[in-house]
Amino acid sequence: MIDVVYSVNGRILHVDLTNDKVWVEKYGNDLLELFIGSRGIQARLYWDLVSPEAKAFSSGNVLFVGSGTFTGTPLPSSGRTTVTFKSPATNMYFKASVGGDFGLKLKLNGYDVVAIHGVSEKPVYVYIENDHVDIIPADKYWGLDVRTAHIELIRKHGLDADTLLIGPAGENLVKYASVNCSVYNVAARGGGGAVLGYKKLKGIVASKGDRSVILYNPKKFYEKSLKVSLNIMNDAALVATAKFGTASATMGLDRTSTLPCYNFRRSFWENAYRNAGEYYVEAGYLIGRAGCAQCIVSCHRHTATSKYGGVDTVGPEYETSNALGGNLGNSDTDALIKMNDLANIYGLDTISLGGVIGWVMESYERGYLKDLKEELGVEPLWGNVDAIIKLIEDITFRRGTGDLLAEGLAIACEKVGTETCKWAIQSRGLEHSRVETRIARAYALAFALNPRGPDHLHTETFAEFGFTEEARRLIKRLTGSEENAGIGKDSGRPEIVVWHEDIYAVTDSVGLCAFIDTAGFAVDEVMLSELFEDATGIASTPEKIMKSGERIVTLERMIQVREGRSRKD
Structure with missing residues (x-):
């Protein structure tokens, strides 16, 4: 028996394009406690469902899309969506992150994750309206750019719906084709758009949805959300952003x-x-x-x-x-x-x-x-x-x-x-992402360890620069000295990278934008653990939630080792 879950739906929607089938898998707090949400749960699903021998362009490459544990709550900046797949660029496990409204709509339709299996013979798209899920021919939308396809699909399914789509680059299997949510929000890295193009899936349309997000302790969660809002408005980096x-x-x-x-x-x-x-x-x-x-x-x-x-x-x-x-x-x-x-x-x-x-x-x-x-x-x-x-x-x-x-x-x-x-x-x-890592050495170490490759949205160590007072305080807390803030330094870099790796895994999994805890500093692991407990009812501490982040990072490395990566990479 699946226990009652809060802040999530506890439901994974599986779509089999080869056999034109859909089904729902339920999960409970045991999985949520271990893997927190979106990114973590998708990594576990990938481990279970994607063979290390599967090619990026094959029916065995399951692509996952999911919203975070905090998505749909009053917490600001909690609308991120994670997309996970085997990358045609790296030929390994890959996760990409994207903003927009699609993840929220998906959650309000009753699903935390969608798993796309198999390959369609002809272009199709998936339409989700609560418990009603259709695989619909997409011949008339195939070849359209993302903006035009979005307009046409919203015209058909209602202005309250939202889309996750690929454009012509994905259809033509460009190995760095993106997956776009709400047109302009982009899960760009790794070629997820090409994976959907190979599957002949133009995208997913989610209706406005009839569900709501139920919190375990809404009063405490609202109070902390207000505090985070005030922190955002007073953070120098976020004000500039x-x-x-x-x-x-x-x-x-x-x-x-x-x-x-x-x-x-x-x-x-x-x-x-x-x-x-x-x-x-x-x-x-x-x-x-x-x-x-x-x-x-x-x-x-x-x-x-x-x-x-x-x-x-x-x-x-x-x-x-x-x-x-x-x-x-x-x-x-x-x-x-x-x-x-x-x-x-x-x-x-x-x-x-x-x-x-x-x-x-x-x-x-x-x-x-x-x-x-x-x-x-x-x-x-x-x-x-x-x-x-x-x-x-x-x-x-x-x-x-x-x-x-x-x-x-x-x-x-x-x-x-x-x-x-x-x-x-x-x-x-x-x-390579757009930072000079020969002098920004925490970035260099983070990129070397990153399962995705040289990319910032897995371990963004922006605090290394020490541009703001908040950043310098964090560097002092992590390394013992504010002197370790600034580029061109080696001291304290492992500590900086490990903390950022783990908190990024937590941030992605709850659906938060990483800007508010790694570029700005509106939340930390103390606040995240309290919010997680208030949202889900699962007892948490700063140490416990960071351990979950470490667990996710470790699982992702295990996946890549299983797929052939070694220390030389």
């Missing part, structure tokens, strides 16, 4: 020589301000702000430009601003907004996209890929925005050299010439 978006990090990284430019050949740039969040506001590109479900930070930027026929979109975030900006020598903000919009609607990971194009530009400069000038109609030189836009199109639709570039850097550089792999900035098949 609310005002200028995540691209507000640009100038701090530039000042500390940790801003990767020109394919990591430089770590600062005279035109960095043109990629900064402050500039988007100052120059009039910002026309509004938006937040994910239950978020008061609202870091999303609603931007527009009259150029390129008029572009009205969301973003760019920091990673995109740098990957398609300074990384490519691009200081044209109008063009950057256009590139960001194309990546959004085509369904592309901008970090990998920028990494690939940066490698193309450096390779061309060094005498490789010389046929690209004729193929593109322009030279792929640093800062040539026409070349960048053309490459985005060619990669999405696998045209010409774009077909090779869609495979990612690890494969492309070997095909073009192993010498070019020296400036193909990737590890284990994943292109």
Whole structure:
């Protein structure tokens, strides 16, 4: 008998595309206590359901989507969704995180996780309306970009519904294709969009849902949620993020020589301000702000430009601003907004996209890929925005050299010439996130240990920089000395990384945005444990909840060892 669960539904929806079947699996507090929620439970399901021999592009690759334990509660910034799958880029276990409203809608329909099994013969999408789940033909939506498909599906199923979709890049199996929620919120890394493309699944539509989230101790939970809200409003990093978006990090990284430019050949740039969040506001590109479900930070930027026929979109975030900006020598903000919009609607990971194009530009400069000038109609030189836009199109639709570039850097550089792999900035098949790890050494250690590869949204050690008083206090607590804050230092880095690994696992599993406890510091493990107990009724302490985070991290490493990873990786 399954016990009563609070703050979650205790239900996993399984969808078998091969056999056109759906069923519901129930779980109880025993699983929740061990693995906390979304990310942790998905890792356990992956262990049980995905064979180490399964290929990323195979019917045996089960893809999981799920909301957090705190999603749907009054706690701010608790609307994150986790997507888990075997990555076609790394050929190993991978989890990606995304904001938006989809996870909330999924939970209000009565499901904590959806597990997508098998492969459909024809394009389909899944429609969820409470206990009613349909697998519906999607021929008319296949080939549409994410924004257009979202509009069409919402028009059909109601304005209160929300979507998780892939774009043409996913349909064409680009190995860094994204999974998009609510159009502009992107589970970008690892190629989850390509996994859905292989399964012929355009996406999932969730109705508004009729359920509500029941808390074990709502009064205490509400009181703590109010305290977290006040902490957010008084945290220096989060105040800057609310005002200028995540691209507000640009100038701090530039000042500390940790801003990767020109394919990591430089770590600062005279035109960095043109990629900064402050500039988007100052120059009039910002026309509004938006937040994910239950978020008061609202870091999303609603931007527009009259150029390129008029572009009205969301973003760019920091990673995109740098990957398609300074990384490519691009200081044209109008063009950057256009590139960001194309990546959004085509369904592309901008970090990998920028990494690939940066490698193309450096390779061309060094005498490789010389046929690209004729193929593109322009030279792929640093800062040539026409070349960048053309490459985005060619990669999405696998045209010409774009077909090779869609495979990612690890494969492309070997095909073009192993010498070019020296400036193909990737590890284990994943292109490098936008921070200079040769001097930010906690980041370097975190990336080396990261099951995903060199990526920030698994262990974001932003506190290492010591930009704010809150960050310096955390570094002192973790390492014993505030002197360990700042880049270029080795002391205390293991302690910094271990804490961030574990709290990230907790944060992802409860559905919180990592910004509020690793970039800002509105919650810590004490608050998280109290919130977890008030939400679920499961007794918790700071030590216990961090042990659960450690358990999740360990399980993910066990999965990767089972799939063939070793110390040499």
